[in-house]
Amino acid sequence: MTQSESAATYKILPRSRLRVRTPELLLSSLAVIITISGYALTSLVDNRYLPKQLPSLLLIMVVLIVIAHIGVWILAPRADATLLPLAVFLNGIGFVVISRLDRDEAQAQALWTAIGIFAFVMTLLFIRKTTTLHRYRYTFAFLGLIAIILPAIPGIGSEINGARLWIRVGSFSFQPGEAAKVFLTIFIASYLTDTRDLLARSRRSMGQLFIPDIKFFGPLLVAWGASILVMVRQKDLGSSLLFFAVFAAMLYIATNRASYLVTGLAFFTGAALIAYQLFGHVQVRVQTWLDPWQSPQDEGFQLLQSLFSFGTGGIKGTGLGLGTPNQIPNASTDFIFSAIGEELGLIGSISVIIALILFVASGYRIATRAQRPFAQLFGAGLTTIIGIQAFVILGGVTRVIPLTGVTLPFVSYGGSSLVANYIIVALLLRISDETQKDNLASGTTLTPIESAPQKGFQSK
């Protein structure tokens, strides 16, 4: 109802900045209601009255949503209306579960959400065109590599849970790898946009197999290999896996050649085998994955506790605040999904997955609709980051794949990740808005809302 009404409004005032982004506002309000209710519930378990912080929390959330909303309204008025509410929903569910696990972390997460929303608006404000990013690709490549190397430098980097991913300034720690994934995606998208024709056409034939020319492929391979090596050294297997997958996906998209996927897969298998031979912690991960019951009290403990969380939750869940997800070490970060599975059950865990699918679907829709190749590739890359990162951690905690620690986008406790993900939303919205602007300029009369159902590629 509201959708068709606003679509109608779009037609009447196609260029006006004063269009009301009603769907986005309504969806965001829904996310706020879910969050506030969840927060009240977790508190009601222990006390018989509503938490004192509830009104202030509500106020903070409303203010943040309004700021983000006004930001989009002014800076990217024609952008997709679903991404921001989905991010707020995931962020809100995560916040509720974190507040139930650890009140201090919840406070920090609220602060990081504010910073994330600020970064979101700032990104929209400063990145007015995707071409800006395209232009400064080498700067971003440089920043990305710096960000990856930084934690490995003694004195700056600090180790948490056996992985050197953090830099610490005073009591403030930050994970520059999260920024690196955005920077490097900019570079890769940009580089591939420039060279994709060459990459796709020039290749040497070696028997049956076609191998791309090393001349064009080389720089990319070096950048990619270096980042993966550094990450493996920092014991950040999850990020390595993520980079591999995102890089392979972008290369495939740029060239439309399955041979790159085959080569990528071969590389990945090789790297995985080498890592298995070289690193004890990789072997432990794989063995734990194959049989967590082999060492239920030590190596397998965390994964088993996660599986028990899902089993104990069952279909309906124990109810917010009524389970014991504190049993899982790192429940608020890597294992937050297990906590959701325990207290909200299959209903809750599938809801989160649906939200992620919707987010990823919106992301890919934005990418396919973009006019410029860079925007397409970049949008697809950013979306793939969210999708693959979610799969790496969700697959890890549900024992689909060996466990590697990455955050669940928007849901896990962790400031750097949250800020980086809000920046990704801003960048996707920028692409989306730009596409609509280009369409209007070229006389296409598509509106974001109208076109969605017909053009959605799930329906194919």
Added chain:
Amino acid sequence: MSELVVPIRRVAKFVYILFFVLVAQLTYLQVVRADDLKNDKFNVRTVINEFARPRGDIITSDNQVVAYSQPSKDELKFQRIYPQGPLYGHITGFQSILVGNTGVESAYNSALRGRRGEEQNVPRVVLSINSEIQTLIAEQLGSNIGAIVVMQPSTGSIIGMYSNPTFDPNLVAVHSSSEAQKAYTTLVQDEEKPSVSRAFSERYPPGSTFKIVTAASAIEAGIADAEREFPQAFSFTPPLTDKKIQNFGGGACGGTLQRSFRQSCNVTFAKLGDELKDNFVTEMGKFGFGGQLQNDINVGQAPPLDIEGAVGATAPKENSYAKDAPNFAFAGIGQGLVSASPLSVALFSATIANLGTMPTPHVVDRLEDANGNVTRRIGLSPWKENVISPTTAASVRDFMVDAVNRGTGTRARLNGIQVAGKTGTAQAACAPEAPSCPPHAWFTSFAPAESPEYVVTVFIQRSSGGALSESAATGGQLAAPIAKAVYEKLFALR
């Protein structure tokens, strides 16, 4: 439309497939495997939730509270208290977050924990144990190492069961995991094994009490009756060995089977064991001795006691007479490969008392709701029926009456009530470096003999008196008087 669209859509589809894999796995974990995962022994969630609710009391049949929950200030919201300390340790067990629950706390956990949201109506578990009998048997055992089992033969209800040494469940049930760990380590490392009930979790040679089974087996197999005469002899030498089996004290004995039983004549019963040959294993198997090879030992099915830890009784291997004949003679006098817990001895005594029916032993009588309404009564069907014929059982019963009236068990004789019993003085397995080891003293019995109400089995593994003379450390001297004291109390209470 740009040429990038098609591969983007393919990548998108791939990512959707990944998400559908997750949905499938979640369904598997949260629906298909949910119960397995929920009840996995390494999943402590259920236990933590249990600690957060008041737990039902465990009380004796005469309403003495032996376990209750008390609100505590730590994060596990209720502390389990065992007001009687070590007296019921092996029966109640303990509720522990560290090592899990044991005893009644484990076996009746689902009843005790109650239902979420029904905190006002916590159920309680009523034991068949009588607190006065339990206190008395603990006193009677004193500092002797051993165990006493008091049972109702018709129902299998255990009225008293105590094993010394025992342990205080409060020490392990404390919430502080460091204290609990320390107490638990001390407990399991103690060489006297106070955490293990000698009443049902350990096997000992039953000695001459096993002559009840030997006599019943011989009559059932048709090789002897009460009147069969056995020669007076000083010893019996089984085939395949030159090791003589002598009578207790070294004298000669013999005569009828009844007389041999009354005098606990080893020569007669060793000979019977030898004569029964492989049939002996079949016959004793009916009493629960042997049945399955475990680590090269022929172990019987454990008595189906309602709390965990009961062990089965052992026998010589089936069809092994041809190469292991001496062990059949030794089995005849309850030595060698034959071993049983005091509970198993009480159960074969109950089988004689019931004229052939072996009851299912249980320590819990009923479950009640908070208002005292019975929600479940532990009325169990017999464990084994027609173990022996009623006539065989009656014959053995008469032997046991005779043994108490004018044989080795006279110290258990009561005024006005006929006790049927059998003494036992068993050679114990001895540590290699020990100069000598005291024998185990046994007395197993039931009363009144004609319509048995109670079975009392007394087992003294090691007397507190230290180096008693061999004649003083017998079942008749040491164990029978304890049984007598227990009967006096039982019949006074009635």
